[in-house]
Amino acid sequence: MKFLSLFFSFFLSLLFAQSAITPIPLTSIYDEEKAELGKELFFDTILSEDGRMSCVSCHILPGNGADNVAFSVGLDGHIAKVNTPTVLNAVYNFSQFWDGRAEDLHEQALMPIFNPDELGSSIEEAIERLKKSPYKKKFSDIYADGVTQKNIADVLGEFEKALITPNSRFDQYLRGDEDALSEKEKKGYKTFQDLGCIACHNGVNIGGNMYQKIGVMVEYDYPDANTNKRALDGRYNVTLRQRDKRVFKVPSLRNIALTAPYLHDGSAKSLRDAIIEMREHQLGILEKNSEIEDIEMFLKTLNGEAPKILEEMK
Ligand code: HEC
Ligand code: HEC
Numbered sequence: 001m002k003f004l005s006l007f008f009s010f011f012l013s014l015l016f017a018q019s020a021i022t023p024i025p026l027t028s029i030y031d032e033e034k035a036e037l038g039k040e041l042f043f044d045t046i047l048s049e050d051g052r053m054s055c056v057s058c059h060i061l062p063g064n065g066a067d068n069v070a071f072s073v074g075l076d077g078h079i080a081k082v083n084t085p086t087v088l089n090a091v092y093n094f095s096q097f098w099d100g101r102a103e104d105l106h107e108q109a110l111m112p113i114f115n116p117d118e119l120g121s122s123i124e125e126a127i128e129r130l131k132k133s134p135y136k137k138k139f140s141d142i143y144a145d146g147v148t149q150k151n152i153a154d155v156l157g158e159f160e161k162a163l164i165t166p167n168s169r170f171d172q173y174l175r176g177d178e179d180a181l182s183e184k185e186k187k188g189y190k191t192f193q194d195l196g197c198i199a200c201h202n203g204v205n206i207g208g209n210m211y212q213k214i215g216v217m218v219e220y221d222y223p224d225a226n227t228n229k230r231a232l233d234g235r236y237n238v239t240l241r242q243r244d245k246r247v248f249k250v251p252s253l254r255n256i257a258l259t260a261p262y263l264h265d266g267s268a269k270s271l272r273d274a275i276i277e278m279r280e281h282q283l284g285i286l287e288k289n290s291e292i293e294d295i296e297m298f299l300k301t302l303n304g305e306a307p308k309i310l311e312e313m314k
Contacts, residue, residue: 019202023171024089024254024304030161035309037138038159041152046133047126049075055112055156059087062310064258065163070266074115083266088307089254091161093208098248098264100211101238109156110149123149165255165304173301181301188298191291196283205252206302211235213247214263217284220246220277222265234264257300271296 041047042055058072058080059065065086072080082098090096095103102108110123130136130147140146142155170189172180181189192198203209214220214234222232235247248264261267262274275295279285 019198021170021174021198021202021206022204023174024092024164024166024168024204026166027308028091028161028164030158033142034155034158035162036159037142038155038157039162039309040138041135041156042159046129046135049125055087058084061087061163062306062313064088064255065090066259068260070261082264083261085251086255086259087160088163088165089205089208089252089304091164092203092205093249093252094210095249098251099233099235099237100249104157105160106153106157109153109160123152126152159309162309163307165307168254168302168304170298170301171304182297184294185297185301188294188296191294192298195279195285195291195295197278197295200250200282201253205254207250207252207254210250211244211247212250212282213245215246215281218281218286220281222267253299253302255303257303271299275299 042059042061045051045054047054053075058067058074060067065088066084070083072084074080085098091105095101096105096108097111102111127147127149130139130152136147139151139155143151145151169180169185173186192201200210200212201207233245235244235249236242238244256262257271260271261269262271263277268274268277272292275292276288279292
Protein backbone atom coordinates (compact mmCIF):
# COMPACT_ATOMS: atom_id res chain seq x y z
CA MET A 1 0.00 0.00 0.00
CA LYS A 2 2.79 2.36 1.02
CA PHE A 3 4.73 1.47 -2.11
CA LEU A 4 1.64 1.89 -4.24
CA SER A 5 0.97 5.29 -2.80
CA LEU A 6 4.57 6.40 -3.43
CA PHE A 7 4.28 5.14 -6.95
CA PHE A 8 1.01 6.96 -7.37
CA SER A 9 2.41 10.27 -6.09
CA PHE A 10 5.17 9.92 -8.62
CA PHE A 11 2.65 9.27 -11.35
CA LEU A 12 0.60 12.25 -10.22
CA SER A 13 3.64 14.52 -10.17
CA LEU A 14 4.30 13.57 -13.78
CA LEU A 15 0.79 14.52 -14.73
CA PHE A 16 0.92 17.56 -12.53
CA ALA A 17 3.95 18.89 -14.38
CA GLN A 18 1.68 19.61 -17.33
CA SER A 19 -1.53 20.49 -15.58
CA ALA A 20 -2.82 23.96 -14.99
CA ILE A 21 -6.19 25.62 -14.73
CA THR A 22 -7.03 28.38 -17.18
CA PRO A 23 -9.87 30.93 -16.91
CA ILE A 24 -13.03 30.56 -19.00
CA PRO A 25 -12.84 33.08 -21.88
CA LEU A 26 -15.00 36.14 -21.20
CA THR A 27 -16.93 35.68 -24.43
CA SER A 28 -17.77 32.64 -26.48
CA ILE A 29 -17.98 32.37 -30.23
CA TYR A 30 -21.18 31.01 -31.70
CA ASP A 31 -23.67 31.71 -34.48
CA GLU A 32 -26.29 33.92 -32.84
CA GLU A 33 -29.17 33.13 -35.16
CA LYS A 34 -28.68 29.38 -34.81
CA ALA A 35 -28.12 29.62 -31.06
CA GLU A 36 -31.37 31.55 -30.60
CA LEU A 37 -33.27 28.87 -32.50
CA GLY A 38 -31.46 26.19 -30.48
CA LYS A 39 -32.47 27.97 -27.32
CA GLU A 40 -36.10 27.94 -28.33
CA LEU A 41 -35.91 24.23 -29.08
CA PHE A 42 -34.08 23.48 -25.82
CA PHE A 43 -37.06 24.86 -23.90
CA ASP A 44 -39.74 23.36 -26.17
CA THR A 45 -41.61 20.13 -25.38
CA ILE A 46 -42.11 19.51 -29.12
CA LEU A 47 -39.06 17.20 -29.14
CA SER A 48 -40.57 14.74 -26.67
CA GLU A 49 -42.82 11.92 -27.71
CA ASP A 50 -45.62 12.84 -25.33
CA GLY A 51 -45.11 16.60 -25.69
CA ARG A 52 -44.46 17.00 -21.99
CA MET A 53 -40.71 17.20 -21.59
CA SER A 54 -37.91 19.30 -22.98
CA CYS A 55 -34.18 19.49 -22.46
CA VAL A 56 -34.79 21.96 -19.66
CA SER A 57 -36.80 19.37 -17.68
CA CYS A 58 -33.48 17.86 -16.61
CA HIS A 59 -31.00 20.64 -17.49
CA ILE A 60 -32.55 23.53 -15.63
CA LEU A 61 -31.90 26.99 -17.12
CA PRO A 62 -31.58 29.68 -16.00
CA GLY A 63 -30.04 27.67 -13.20
CA ASN A 64 -27.31 25.10 -12.72
CA GLY A 65 -27.83 23.39 -16.10
CA ALA A 66 -28.61 20.12 -14.31
CA ASP A 67 -31.14 19.21 -11.62
CA ASN A 68 -30.61 18.40 -7.98
CA VAL A 69 -31.68 14.76 -7.93
CA ALA A 70 -29.51 11.64 -8.10
CA PHE A 71 -31.34 10.32 -11.18
CA SER A 72 -33.59 12.40 -13.44
CA VAL A 73 -36.95 11.02 -14.42
CA GLY A 74 -37.67 11.02 -18.15
CA LEU A 75 -40.58 10.05 -20.33
CA ASP A 76 -43.12 7.61 -18.83
CA GLY A 77 -41.24 7.56 -15.55
CA HIS A 78 -38.04 6.10 -17.02
CA ILE A 79 -35.25 6.73 -14.56
CA ALA A 80 -31.88 7.84 -15.88
CA LYS A 81 -29.01 5.45 -15.22
CA VAL A 82 -26.51 8.11 -14.26
CA ASN A 83 -26.60 11.50 -12.59
CA THR A 84 -27.41 14.34 -14.99
CA PRO A 85 -24.34 16.47 -15.72
CA THR A 86 -24.71 20.20 -16.26
CA VAL A 87 -24.88 21.60 -19.78
CA LEU A 88 -23.08 24.74 -18.57
CA ASN A 89 -19.56 24.84 -19.99
CA ALA A 90 -20.11 21.39 -21.56
CA VAL A 91 -18.63 22.92 -24.72
CA TYR A 92 -15.22 22.75 -23.04
CA ASN A 93 -15.44 18.99 -22.36
CA PHE A 94 -13.35 16.91 -24.75
CA SER A 95 -16.23 14.48 -25.16
CA GLN A 96 -19.83 14.30 -23.94
CA PHE A 97 -21.53 11.95 -21.42
CA TRP A 98 -19.93 10.20 -18.46
CA ASP A 99 -18.55 7.51 -20.75
CA GLY A 100 -17.56 9.89 -23.56
CA ARG A 101 -19.75 8.15 -26.15
CA ALA A 102 -20.51 11.40 -28.01
CA GLU A 103 -17.58 13.23 -29.48
CA ASP A 104 -19.03 16.73 -29.36
CA LEU A 105 -22.17 18.72 -28.65
CA HIS A 106 -23.48 18.35 -32.18
CA GLU A 107 -23.25 14.56 -32.01
CA GLN A 108 -24.58 14.60 -28.46
CA ALA A 109 -27.61 16.81 -29.09
CA LEU A 110 -29.72 14.23 -30.91
CA MET A 111 -29.16 11.43 -28.45
CA PRO A 112 -31.58 12.59 -25.71
CA ILE A 113 -34.34 12.97 -28.27
CA PHE A 114 -34.55 9.26 -28.91
CA ASN A 115 -33.27 7.95 -25.62
CA PRO A 116 -36.28 6.35 -23.88
CA ASP A 117 -34.89 7.59 -20.55
CA GLU A 118 -35.04 11.15 -21.85
CA LEU A 119 -37.32 12.48 -24.58
CA GLY A 120 -38.18 9.11 -26.14
CA SER A 121 -39.06 10.24 -29.69
CA SER A 122 -37.89 8.73 -32.90
CA ILE A 123 -36.00 11.36 -34.82
CA GLU A 124 -38.33 10.96 -37.82
CA GLU A 125 -41.33 11.71 -35.62
CA ALA A 126 -39.63 14.73 -34.11
CA ILE A 127 -38.77 16.02 -37.58
CA GLU A 128 -42.39 15.51 -38.70
CA ARG A 129 -43.70 17.48 -35.73
CA LEU A 130 -41.23 20.30 -36.37
CA LYS A 131 -42.18 20.43 -40.06
CA LYS A 132 -45.83 20.92 -39.12
CA SER A 133 -45.02 23.78 -36.77
CA PRO A 134 -43.68 27.33 -37.04
CA TYR A 135 -40.21 25.76 -36.76
CA LYS A 136 -40.49 24.81 -40.45
CA LYS A 137 -40.01 28.42 -41.47
CA LYS A 138 -37.51 29.19 -38.75
CA PHE A 139 -35.27 26.35 -39.97
CA SER A 140 -35.66 27.18 -43.66
CA ASP A 141 -34.75 30.82 -42.92
CA ILE A 142 -31.35 29.53 -41.81
CA TYR A 143 -30.81 26.29 -43.76
CA ALA A 144 -31.58 25.59 -47.42
CA ASP A 145 -32.59 22.02 -46.49
CA GLY A 146 -34.86 23.14 -43.62
CA VAL A 147 -35.60 20.78 -40.71
CA THR A 148 -33.17 17.86 -40.78
CA GLN A 149 -31.52 15.74 -38.15
CA LYS A 150 -28.21 17.46 -38.78
CA ASN A 151 -29.72 20.94 -38.50
CA ILE A 152 -31.53 20.15 -35.25
CA ALA A 153 -28.22 19.00 -33.79
CA ASP A 154 -26.55 22.09 -35.20
CA VAL A 155 -28.87 24.65 -33.55
CA LEU A 156 -28.85 22.82 -30.19
CA GLY A 157 -25.06 22.59 -30.38
CA GLU A 158 -24.72 26.32 -31.15
CA PHE A 159 -26.95 27.16 -28.18
CA GLU A 160 -24.86 24.96 -25.92
CA LYS A 161 -21.72 26.77 -27.10
CA ALA A 162 -23.22 29.94 -25.63
CA LEU A 163 -23.71 28.31 -22.21
CA ILE A 164 -20.48 29.40 -20.59
CA THR A 165 -20.10 30.88 -17.10
CA PRO A 166 -17.04 33.14 -17.09
CA ASN A 167 -15.56 35.43 -14.45
CA SER A 168 -15.84 33.31 -11.31
CA ARG A 169 -13.88 34.72 -8.38
CA PHE A 170 -11.28 32.04 -9.01
CA ASP A 171 -10.92 33.13 -12.65
CA GLN A 172 -10.52 36.74 -11.50
CA TYR A 173 -7.73 35.48 -9.25
CA LEU A 174 -6.13 33.59 -12.13
CA ARG A 175 -6.25 36.79 -14.15
CA GLY A 176 -4.17 38.50 -11.48
CA ASP A 177 -6.63 39.90 -8.92
CA GLU A 178 -5.01 38.71 -5.67
CA ASP A 179 -7.92 40.04 -3.61
CA ALA A 180 -10.54 38.00 -5.42
CA LEU A 181 -9.92 35.09 -3.02
CA SER A 182 -9.68 35.08 0.78
CA GLU A 183 -6.62 33.60 2.49
CA LYS A 184 -8.62 30.48 3.39
CA GLU A 185 -9.74 30.01 -0.22
CA LYS A 186 -6.16 30.40 -1.43
CA LYS A 187 -5.10 27.80 1.10
CA GLY A 188 -7.82 25.52 -0.26
CA TYR A 189 -6.49 25.97 -3.79
CA LYS A 190 -3.00 25.13 -2.59
CA THR A 191 -4.31 21.97 -0.90
CA PHE A 192 -6.14 21.05 -4.12
CA GLN A 193 -2.79 21.28 -5.91
CA ASP A 194 -0.61 19.69 -3.23
CA LEU A 195 -2.81 16.63 -2.71
CA GLY A 196 -2.99 16.02 -6.47
CA CYS A 197 -6.65 16.77 -7.22
CA ILE A 198 -5.34 18.99 -9.98
CA ALA A 199 -3.69 16.03 -11.72
CA CYS A 200 -7.13 14.99 -12.94
CA HIS A 201 -9.14 18.19 -12.54
CA ASN A 202 -7.35 20.78 -14.68
CA GLY A 203 -7.66 22.78 -17.89
CA VAL A 204 -10.34 25.36 -18.56
CA ASN A 205 -13.12 23.17 -17.11
CA ILE A 206 -11.11 21.89 -14.13
CA GLY A 207 -12.00 18.49 -15.55
CA GLY A 208 -13.56 17.31 -18.79
CA ASN A 209 -10.28 16.57 -20.56
CA MET A 210 -9.43 12.96 -19.63
CA TYR A 211 -10.88 9.62 -18.55
CA GLN A 212 -9.96 8.20 -15.17
CA LYS A 213 -11.04 5.28 -13.09
CA ILE A 214 -13.13 5.82 -9.98
CA GLY A 215 -11.18 3.90 -7.36
CA VAL A 216 -7.59 4.45 -8.49
CA MET A 217 -6.33 3.92 -4.92
CA VAL A 218 -9.20 2.38 -2.98
CA GLU A 219 -11.83 0.37 -4.80
CA TYR A 220 -15.16 2.08 -5.18
CA ASP A 221 -18.20 0.17 -3.95
CA TYR A 222 -21.61 1.25 -5.08
CA PRO A 223 -23.47 2.39 -2.02
CA ASP A 224 -26.80 2.31 -3.79
CA ALA A 225 -28.15 -1.02 -4.98
CA ASN A 226 -30.29 0.83 -7.53
CA THR A 227 -27.27 1.56 -9.63
CA ASN A 228 -27.28 -0.72 -12.62
CA LYS A 229 -24.53 -2.44 -14.50
CA ARG A 230 -24.28 0.09 -17.28
CA ALA A 231 -23.24 2.83 -14.89
CA LEU A 232 -20.72 0.49 -13.34
CA ASP A 233 -19.03 -0.13 -16.63
CA GLY A 234 -18.39 3.49 -17.63
CA ARG A 235 -15.99 3.94 -20.53
CA TYR A 236 -16.01 0.14 -21.04
CA ASN A 237 -19.40 0.58 -22.75
CA VAL A 238 -17.65 2.40 -25.55
CA THR A 239 -14.30 0.62 -25.85
CA LEU A 240 -15.13 -2.90 -24.52
CA ARG A 241 -11.62 -2.98 -23.03
CA GLN A 242 -11.45 -4.59 -19.56
CA ARG A 243 -9.21 -1.83 -18.25
CA ASP A 244 -11.91 0.73 -18.99
CA LYS A 245 -14.34 -0.69 -16.43
CA ARG A 246 -15.35 2.01 -13.96
CA VAL A 247 -13.50 4.61 -16.00
CA PHE A 248 -15.39 7.88 -16.47
CA LYS A 249 -14.82 11.26 -17.98
CA VAL A 250 -13.40 13.39 -15.17
CA PRO A 251 -16.24 15.84 -14.52
CA SER A 252 -15.80 19.60 -14.62
CA LEU A 253 -15.67 21.32 -11.25
CA ARG A 254 -17.00 24.63 -12.63
CA ASN A 255 -20.06 25.77 -10.58
CA ILE A 256 -19.64 22.56 -8.62
CA ALA A 257 -21.18 23.98 -5.43
CA LEU A 258 -24.51 24.27 -7.28
CA THR A 259 -24.88 20.76 -8.71
CA ALA A 260 -25.37 18.37 -5.77
CA PRO A 261 -25.73 15.41 -5.61
CA TYR A 262 -22.40 14.24 -7.03
CA LEU A 263 -20.63 11.39 -8.84
CA HIS A 264 -22.03 9.46 -11.79
CA ASP A 265 -24.30 7.53 -9.43
CA GLY A 266 -25.41 10.61 -7.52
CA SER A 267 -24.31 8.96 -4.28
CA ALA A 268 -22.38 11.86 -2.75
CA LYS A 269 -25.07 14.10 -1.29
CA SER A 270 -22.96 17.12 -0.46
CA LEU A 271 -19.81 18.70 -1.80
CA ARG A 272 -18.08 17.69 1.40
CA ASP A 273 -19.09 14.05 0.80
CA ALA A 274 -17.73 14.22 -2.76
CA ILE A 275 -14.39 15.59 -1.52
CA ILE A 276 -14.18 12.81 1.09
CA GLU A 277 -14.90 10.15 -1.58
CA MET A 278 -12.24 11.63 -3.89
CA ARG A 279 -9.57 11.77 -1.18
CA GLU A 280 -10.25 8.15 -0.34
CA HIS A 281 -10.78 6.50 -3.72
CA GLN A 282 -8.53 8.64 -5.92
CA LEU A 283 -5.76 9.56 -3.50
CA GLY A 284 -5.86 6.91 -0.78
CA ILE A 285 -6.28 9.44 2.07
CA LEU A 286 -8.62 8.10 4.72
CA GLU A 287 -8.31 10.34 7.76
CA LYS A 288 -10.64 13.30 7.93
CA ASN A 289 -9.08 16.68 8.71
CA SER A 290 -9.32 20.39 7.95
CA GLU A 291 -8.10 19.86 4.38
CA ILE A 292 -11.63 18.88 3.45
CA GLU A 293 -13.07 22.19 4.59
CA ASP A 294 -10.26 24.15 2.89
CA ILE A 295 -10.89 22.42 -0.43
CA GLU A 296 -14.61 23.03 -0.07
CA MET A 297 -13.93 26.76 0.44
CA PHE A 298 -11.88 26.77 -2.75
CA LEU A 299 -14.47 24.86 -4.79
CA LYS A 300 -17.10 27.41 -3.80
CA THR A 301 -15.14 30.12 -5.61
CA LEU A 302 -15.79 28.40 -8.96
CA ASN A 303 -19.32 29.73 -9.55
CA GLY A 304 -19.29 31.90 -12.66
CA GLU A 305 -21.65 34.44 -14.19
CA ALA A 306 -24.82 33.26 -15.91
CA PRO A 307 -24.49 32.89 -19.70
CA LYS A 308 -25.29 36.12 -21.60
CA ILE A 309 -27.73 34.30 -23.89
CA LEU A 310 -30.01 33.67 -20.87
CA GLU A 311 -29.86 37.23 -19.59
CA GLU A 312 -33.34 38.40 -20.53
CA MET A 313 -34.87 35.27 -18.92
CA LYS A 314 -33.91 36.14 -15.35
C1 HEC B 1 -34.82 13.01 -18.60
C2 HEC B 1 -33.68 13.87 -18.36
C3 HEC B 1 -32.92 14.48 -19.51
C4 HEC B 1 -33.42 15.17 -20.60
C5 HEC B 1 -34.87 15.45 -20.95
C6 HEC B 1 -32.25 15.62 -21.35
N1 HEC B 1 -31.10 15.21 -20.74
FE1 HEC B 1 -29.23 15.68 -21.28
N2 HEC B 1 -28.51 14.36 -19.93
C7 HEC B 1 -29.27 13.62 -19.06
C8 HEC B 1 -28.44 12.59 -18.44
C9 HEC B 1 -28.89 11.56 -17.42
C10 HEC B 1 -27.15 12.73 -19.00
C11 HEC B 1 -25.94 11.85 -18.74
C12 HEC B 1 -26.03 10.65 -19.66
C13 HEC B 1 -24.76 9.82 -19.70
O1 HEC B 1 -23.68 10.35 -19.39
O2 HEC B 1 -24.83 8.64 -20.04
C14 HEC B 1 -27.23 13.87 -19.93
C15 HEC B 1 -26.13 14.39 -20.62
C16 HEC B 1 -26.19 15.53 -21.41
C17 HEC B 1 -25.04 16.23 -21.95
C18 HEC B 1 -23.57 15.85 -21.72
C19 HEC B 1 -22.89 16.74 -20.73
C20 HEC B 1 -21.53 16.22 -20.33
O3 HEC B 1 -20.78 16.96 -19.70
O4 HEC B 1 -21.18 15.06 -20.63
C21 HEC B 1 -25.51 17.27 -22.70
C22 HEC B 1 -24.69 18.31 -23.45
C23 HEC B 1 -26.97 17.18 -22.66
N3 HEC B 1 -27.33 16.13 -21.84
C24 HEC B 1 -27.83 17.99 -23.39
C25 HEC B 1 -29.21 17.73 -23.52
C26 HEC B 1 -30.06 18.30 -24.55
C27 HEC B 1 -29.62 19.24 -25.65
C28 HEC B 1 -31.32 17.82 -24.32
C29 HEC B 1 -32.59 18.06 -25.14
C30 HEC B 1 -32.52 17.68 -26.54
C31 HEC B 1 -31.23 16.95 -23.14
N4 HEC B 1 -29.93 16.89 -22.72
C32 HEC B 1 -32.31 16.32 -22.54
C33 HEC B 1 -30.59 13.84 -18.77
C34 HEC B 1 -31.47 14.49 -19.62
C1 HEC C 1 -7.17 10.11 -10.52
C2 HEC C 1 -8.01 11.19 -10.98
C3 HEC C 1 -8.74 12.05 -9.95
C4 HEC C 1 -8.21 12.68 -8.84
C5 HEC C 1 -6.79 12.63 -8.33
C6 HEC C 1 -9.31 13.41 -8.24
N1 HEC C 1 -10.45 13.25 -8.98
FE1 HEC C 1 -12.26 14.10 -8.60
N2 HEC C 1 -13.08 12.96 -10.02
C7 HEC C 1 -12.43 12.07 -10.84
C8 HEC C 1 -13.37 11.25 -11.54
C9 HEC C 1 -13.06 10.14 -12.55
C10 HEC C 1 -14.64 11.66 -11.11
C11 HEC C 1 -15.99 11.05 -11.50
C12 HEC C 1 -16.17 9.82 -10.65
C13 HEC C 1 -17.55 9.25 -10.68
O1 HEC C 1 -18.51 9.96 -10.84
O2 HEC C 1 -17.66 8.03 -10.46
C14 HEC C 1 -14.43 12.74 -10.16
C15 HEC C 1 -15.45 13.45 -9.52
C16 HEC C 1 -15.26 14.52 -8.66
C17 HEC C 1 -16.30 15.32 -8.07
C18 HEC C 1 -17.79 15.19 -8.36
C19 HEC C 1 -18.16 15.95 -9.62
C20 HEC C 1 -19.57 15.78 -10.07
O3 HEC C 1 -20.03 16.59 -10.87
O4 HEC C 1 -20.25 14.82 -9.66
C21 HEC C 1 -15.70 16.26 -7.26
C22 HEC C 1 -16.38 17.34 -6.45
C23 HEC C 1 -14.29 16.01 -7.32
N3 HEC C 1 -14.04 14.95 -8.19
C24 HEC C 1 -13.32 16.70 -6.60
C25 HEC C 1 -12.03 16.21 -6.41
C26 HEC C 1 -11.12 16.67 -5.38
C27 HEC C 1 -11.44 17.78 -4.40
C28 HEC C 1 -9.99 15.94 -5.50
C29 HEC C 1 -8.79 15.96 -4.58
C30 HEC C 1 -9.06 15.67 -3.17
C31 HEC C 1 -10.17 15.04 -6.62
N4 HEC C 1 -11.42 15.23 -7.15
C32 HEC C 1 -9.20 14.17 -7.09
C33 HEC C 1 -11.04 11.98 -10.97
C34 HEC C 1 -10.15 12.41 -10.01
